[in-house]
Amino acid sequence: MKLSKILAGVALTLGTLSATYPLAGYCSTKSGSGMDIWFDTGGPVGGAYNTIVQNGAKQACVDLGCDIRFLYSNWSPQKMIENFNRAMSSSPDGIVVMGHPGDDAFEKLIREARDSGIQVTSSDTELPRLMSEYQSEGFGYAGTDNRTRGTMLASETLRRYPLKAGDRALVWGLKSKPNRGLSTLGMIDTLEEAGLEVDYMEISAELDKDPTLGMPLMTAYLSRHADTKLIMIDHGALTGQLENFLRAAGIGPNQIVTAGFSLSPASATAMQRGYINLIGDGQPFLQGYLPVVQLVMSKRYGFSGLQVDTGGGFITKENIDMVAPLAKKGLR
Incomplete structure (x- = not known):
């Protein structure tokens, strides 16, 4: 309906x-x-x-x-x-x-x-x-439920993509914040239980306000960790910047598995172009x-x-074309 x-x-x-x-x-x-x-x-x-x-x-x-x-x-x-x-x-x-x-x-x-x-x-x-x-x-x-949503996104990512124990993953989140940080902890715990090597970066107050400031942080991280197989972002606006971050780091479509939260016009376009693989839809x-x-x-x-x-649903390449027009209207 x-x-x-x-x-x-x-x-x-x-x-x-x-x-x-x-x-x-x-x-x-x-x-x-x-x-x-x-x-x-x-x-x-x-x-x-x-x-x-x-x-x-x-x-x-x-x-x-x-x-x-x-x-x-x-x-x-x-x-x-x-x-x-x-x-x-x-x-x-x-x-x-x-x-x-x-x-x-x-x-x-x-x-x-x-x-x-x-x-x-x-x-x-x-x-x-x-x-x-x-x-x-x-x-x-x-x-x-923040803990559940982080766990579910990480679990769905592991189910869909051929990641294995020992692969390097980056989680960029807000685990220092009460209640809100439970989503980030759910991601980290799920990936570590699967045997992945998880690096963590905290989203600063400045970055929380203006996600475009994340570009030098992401490019610096990827230059030091060229073996990164997975990036998970616990922040809607920051997820929307993923295509810009990856392009700046010289990373092409589908070279790194990426997942985050919250559909937006930017994240919808990035998914259609192969720069975002999975979005948890709240x-x-x-x-x-x-x-x-x-x-x-x-x-x-x-x-x-x-x-x-x-929440509980996921945006993927299979359904993005249906919901992308709604994202442009500010409904999804």
Whole structure:
């Protein structure tokens, strides 16, 4: 079923609920009418990945009738905390967070928001302890289990490509970050269990913000390790730069097995040209759309938090031509 039909069905269902069951005096044909939502998209303005998240949230607000304001954190956990404080000071109906700062950093703030009547839910990176505490009150999660997604991408790569014990692999990731880093650890552990020799590079805060800065790092690594058989990147925007990095290092299509996350116009083109072999698809459009639905349903009708795994699928050379046009539209 096409995504547009699924989302239209969700919107129709919610609209019918509002008209048929006007709880607490709400009689609007759109369930979110009059609601004010703040949404931290995680990345920078115009970032490849978080723009798709933003597009999903925008569509949800069109469908449900709520107002939305977007925040941008350049993938900085500290900035996410600052943005949460900023959002909370405006007393909105709901706030969507990404869980990169971790449970400890968010705990006091989310408790304060909840005590003030502000609904909170999460996207992209889970906050397991806070969700356990507040799920019955509407705190949900739309995204992937980070440890699982890293393990699955590494396992699928090993299944598809003739890599063997002793082969050199590079993992470029974020293992220093709480919760978010579990994806990177899943990759490393899976590859090491298969006997590969794994090198690791941490994505710096500067590189997290601007992935084009990764070119000299990648070319320097490959010049020192010409025997590299596999590159895995735990970062959507950085995955989108892989073709540029490999070209700069003098590496041609399909010379090194490459895998990463998050479809974008750049990564779609790179896959079609043979510079990316496998993409783990977390479906960020849904990571934007579903948290807005969560806030509306919890705020208006008292529904508890939903935990929705938006990932589990893979983009490959077999299906890239079908989804590449959707990537250009900012839907996939």
